[in-house]
Amino acid sequence: MWRWFAAGLSVVAMGCSAPALDARTGELVTALVRADELVIRARPELAAGKFQRMASAPFDFYRGTLPVFRLDWELGRTSRSGFATNTLPVLGLADPQPENFGILVASDRTAGFEPNDFDSADRVPYLFDLRRLLGGLALGVRLQSPGTSPAAIARDAARAYAESMQAFAAGAQPERIESPGGSLILDDLFRRSARDLASRAELTQLTVVEGETRRFRRGVIDPAEPTETLEDAPSFVVDAVPDALARLGEDPAWTVLDVVRQFGSGVASWPRVRFLVLVRGPTDAVDDDVILELKELAESAVAGWYRPALPADDTPARVESALRRSWARPDADPRWFTTEWLGFPFQVRTESEAHKNLRVSRWVGARATPVELSKLAVVLGQLLARIHGRSGAATVASVAAQVGRDIDVFADEQANFAEVHSQASLDDYARFQAALEQLGPTLGLRVDPRELPSPTLQAFYGDPP
Amino acid sequence: MTSLLATLVLAQAAAGAPPSDAAADFTWTPIIDAFAQYAARWPTDAEASNDFSVPRVHLGAEAGWRGASARVLLEGVYSTQGGALVGVAGDSVVVRLREAWGGYRWRFLEAKLGMVPTLLVPELEQAWRFRELTPTGLESNRLMAPADLGGLLLGHLPADYGWVGVGVTNGEGYASRELNPGKNFEVTAAVHPLPGGRFWPVTLVASAMFGSTGVVESATQRYGGAALWSGRKLGVSLSGFGVNGYQGDATKVGYQLEGGVRGELFEHLLLAARAQYFRRDVSRDDWLLEVLGAVGVRVAFLETFVSVVRTVLAAETRAALPGTDGTELRLVLRVRWPPLQP
Numbered sequence: 127m128w129r130w131f132a133a134g135l136s137v138v139a140m141g142c143s144a145p146a147l148d149a150r151t152g153e154l155v156t157a158l159v160r161a162d163e164l165v166i167r168a169r170p171e172l173a174a175g176k177f178q179r180m181a182s183a184p185f186d187f188y189r190g191t192l193p194v195f196r197l198d199w200e201l202g203r204t205s206r207s208g209f210a211t212n213t214l215p216v217l218g219l220a221d222p223q224p225e226n227f228g229i230l231v232a233s234d235r236t237a238g239f240e241p242n243d244f245d246s247a248d249r250v251p252y253l254f255d256l257r258r259l260l261g262g263l264a265l266g267v268r269l270q271s272p273g274t275s276p277a278a279i280a281r282d283a284a285r286a287y288a289e290s291m292q293a294f295a296a297g298a299q300p301e302r303i304e305s306p307g308g309s310l311i312l313d314d315l316f317r318r319s320a321r322d323l324a325s326r327a328e329l330t331q332l333t334v335v336e337g338e339t340r341r342f343r344r345g346v347i348d349p350a351e352p353t354e355t356l357e358d359a360p361s362f363v364v365d366a367v368p369d370a371l372a373r374l375g376e377d378p379a380w381t382v383l384d385v386v387r388q389f390g391s392g393v394a395s396w397p398r399v400r401f402l403v404l405v406r407g408p409t410d411a412v413d414d415d416v417i418l419e420l421k422e423l424a425e426s427a428v429a430g431w432y433r434p435a436l437p438a439d440d441t442p443a444r445v446e447s448a449l450r451r452s453w454a455r456p457d458a459d460p461r462w463f464t465t466e467w468l469g470f471p472f473q474v475r476t477e478s479e480a481h482k483n484l485r486v487s488r489w490v491g492a493r494a495t496p497v498e499l500s501k502l503a504v505v506l507g508q509l510l511a512r513i514h515g516r517s518g519a520a521t522v523a524s525v526a527a528q529v530g531r532d533i534d535v536f537a538d539e540q541a542n543f544a545e546v547h548s549q550a551s552l553d554d555y556a557r558f559q560a561a562l563e564q565l566g567p568t569l570g571l572r573v574d575p576r577e578l579p580s581p582t583l584q585a586f587y588g589d590p591p
Numbered sequence: 592m593t594s595l596l597a598t599l600v601l602a603q604a605a606a607g608a609p610p611s612d613a614a615a616d617f618t619w620t621p622i623i624d625a626f627a628q629y630a631a632r633w634p635t636d637a638e639a640s641n642d643f644s645v646p647r648v649h650l651g652a653e654a655g656w657r658g659a660s661a662r663v664l665l666e667g668v669y670s671t672q673g674g675a676l677v678g679v680a681g682d683s684v685v686v687r688l689r690e691a692w693g694g695y696r697w698r699f700l701e702a703k704l705g706m707v708p709t710l711l712v713p714e715l716e717q718a719w720r721f722r723e724l725t726p727t728g729l730e731s732n733r734l735m736a737p738a739d740l741g742g743l744l745l746g747h748l749p750a751d752y753g754w755v756g757v758g759v760t761n762g763e764g765y766a767s768r769e770l771n772p773g774k775n776f777e778v779t780a781a782v783h784p785l786p787g788g789r790f791w792p793v794t795l796v797a798s799a800m801f802g803s804t805g806v807v808e809s810a811t812q813r814y815g816g817a818a819l820w821s822g823r824k825l826g827v828s829l830s831g832f833g834v835n836g837y838q839g840d841a842t843k844v845g846y847q848l849e850g851g852v853r854g855e856l857f858e859h860l861l862l863a864a865r866a867q868y869f870r871r872d873v874s875r876d877d878w879l880l881e882v883l884g885a886v887g888v889r890v891a892f893l894e895t896f897v898s899v900v901r902t903v904l905a906a907e908t909r910a911a912l913p914g915t916d917g918t919e920l921r922l923v924l925r926v927r928w929p930p931l932q933p
Contacts, residue, residue, distance in 0.1 A: 147807050149809065149840065149841045149842050151807060152805060152806075152807035152808070152809045152839060152841065153805075153809070153839045153840055155805070155806050155807050156770070156804070156805030156806050156807060156809065156839045157839065159770065159805070159806045160770075160805075163768065163770075167768075197838065197839070199911060200838065200911050200912060201838055201840060201843075201911065202871075202872070202875065202877055202907050202908065202910070202911040205907075205910040205911040206907055206910065207910060210906075210909070210910035211636070211906060211909065211910070212635075212636070213636065214636065214637055214638060215636070215637050215913060215914070249637075250913070251636075251910065251913050253910070254913075431913045431914050432634070432637045432913055432914035433914065434630075434640065434642055434644065435637065435638070435640045435914075520638075561807075565806070565807075569806060570770075570771075570806040570807065571770060571806055
């Protein structure tokens with residue numbers, strides 16, 4: 127009787143138009159909406175673009191699901207482990223999924239394989255970072271190499287992580303990854319990076335020379351990516367760009383030649399404001415011009431853990447400290463820094479075709495064999511350990527002691543997690559697509575036009591094509 | 592419901608208690624409620640830390656004229672750590688409404704509309720009184736909000752027997768925006784079974800809340816009760832609540848148990864102890880236990896405490912909620928106006 131009464135009142139409480147979506151879909155949607163609520167309310171078209179991008183492919187979906195990963199962690203679904211206790215928090219990336227790694231070219235023009243996304247970098251349990259990596263790795267394997275065991279690849283990565291943490295605890299020095307080391311996937315990255323570094327491919331792709339001056343193209347650059355466009359930037363933005371670049375110094379090399387707004391880049395940060403800035407370079411010649419990317423930063427998706435201790439005073443400081451700490455050398459990208467600009471936290475970095483991202487979609491052919499995927503997994507596990515290894519001696523020792531209790535069991539546990547989680551991600555992807563279809567472009571959050579920002583702020587956010 | 596209303600009408604007719612003459616005049620009261628604290632923490636899964644902070648600043652006023660009443664209460668809170676609030680730097684304090692309502696009492700009926708205090712949480716806090724030490728677990732575990740946008744209708748029972756109230760609110764609490772068109776319904780009764788004598792402080796509370804949360808209207812239900820002794824010198828509270836639906840997971844079933852005691856010795860010396868146990872999921876070993884002990888002094892509108900809080904989590908819960916398991920030593924100062932009434 128009581129149950130019937132409660133159920134009846136709950137139906138009334140939920141209104142007559144309650145969408146018929148299952149409980150998991152509800153969690154998924156609510157986690158994503160809560161994480162981006164301010165963005166959805168203030169720039170609904172851009173938020174819709176992000177959700178559309180997430181719905182376009184399973185791995186793009188995974189890239190946008192860090193808030194869901196956090197929710198599952200807090201509900202005990204992804205955090206259950208026999209190796210979670212008695213460890214101190216690491217200074218981690220929070221979102222070290224495989225596509226957040228890639229080649230960066232340092233000031234001496236040497237290339238290194240490094241993490242390249244610090245948007246959510248924060249203090250996290252070491253297992254949170256590791257499992258986010260393993261989940262992405264296993265998902266990539268499922269998508270690109272159906273005959274390969276996701277668990278086996280994840281096990282290799284987990285084992286490499288554990289052994290590396292033990293080595294760092296014992297005093298091993300971190301090393302920069304400067305060569306493919308026999309990995310075809312990394313070889314593909316390094317090779318294409320070197321090719322595009324030599325040709326300055328970004329200048330060819332994104333700019334044209336008119337007279338003696340280089341300027342950006344406008345509109346769709348790559349017909350295969352029709353939502354990725356370059357548009358005119360508002361004049362007040364163009365005028366303010368030198369302020370954003372103040373940390374580069376007064377060198378004439380940083381004379382601004384052109385500024386455009388970039389739409390459609392990234393997944394999790396799709397709705398964030400991005401501008402590309404063309405600067406003059408060391409000489410007046412058009413061939414040494416440099417492109418910089420200005421990207422709006424946001425609060426970490428895992429903010430609030432270990433409260434009240436914070437990783438830094440504010441968002442720019444959090445991100446910059448994370449990247450300097452995570453790289454093998456502080457100038458892995460010599461023009462990457464963070465700042466506060468026009469009242470928003472921003473990061474500035476080099477926009478270069480030599481900065482190749484690891485892309486799951488390129489795990490094909492000879493690069494998608496179990497052997498090659500395993501080699502990549504080992505490198506990623508070691509690299510994540512290197513990043514965590516900068517968290518302080520006590521932290522590193524606590525993690526090393528925990529994973530060292532039994533590395534085989536540890537690796538098996540993570541392999542099992544990755545296998546289950548990667549399948550769950552595919553299931554969630556299907557749910558997300560259905561929810562987007564049913565709830566609409568902002569996932570059911572109704573935007574009040576009265577809350578839209580002022581015309582100036584809207585001009586800053588931009589209106590996607 | 593019909594029989595309940597009939598009972599109330601008949602009881603009121605028998606009691607025949609119109610508003611007092613004093614209540615017919617305009618009155619207003621400024622409200623100040625601020626906590627300042629120094630806290631040293633020793634988490635079991637993170638480095639020790641210590642800091643000064645101001646966890647609460649409430650400023651407001653309440654006015655009344657005959658049966659009409661209104662209250663506006665502003666709350667100052669820290670913005671998030673940076674970036675989430677447009678144009679607000681990370682460590683800024685932002686102001687938001689904690690309460691903003693108007694109401695009217697006619698005979699035994701009282702209605703409020705606006706950003707209203709919910710029914711259950713304030714009643715439990717009134718028995719505990721020392722919010723600066725720890726909020727009720729219903730609030731700290733985000734099971735129920737202390738205030739929300741909506742309306743309340745209370746029926747005051749005759750002869751000081753207590754009240755029965757119904758509330759309809761948005762359901763996301765005063766600190767979050769509404770995400771769905773569904774509403775929360777709360778029914779709460781607080782009854783003094785032995786009014787008019789030395790046992791008046793005995794209060795029995797029963798409450799049920801039905802609602803939803805999130806864009807997809809994930810169902811939430813809370814139901815349970817409390818036995819309270821809300822005396823001036825002594826307060827005792829025991830409560831238990833069932834939890835259906837938690838953190839957007841409508842299938843999750845849990846419960847919370849809470850017991851507390853407070854006492855005042857020699858007019859100024861305050862003692863308090865409280866334990867809260869929250870089973871987040873009955874199907875798993877997933878729980879939190881918080882035990883608090885405190886000793887303090889009250890002088891006029893100031894209260895100050897030294898407290899020790901030990902929070903223990905199941906191993907599984909500890910992994911899920913980083914930084915929560917540990918011990919905390921706090922020195923707390925509360926400024927409260929109007930001063931605490933007996």
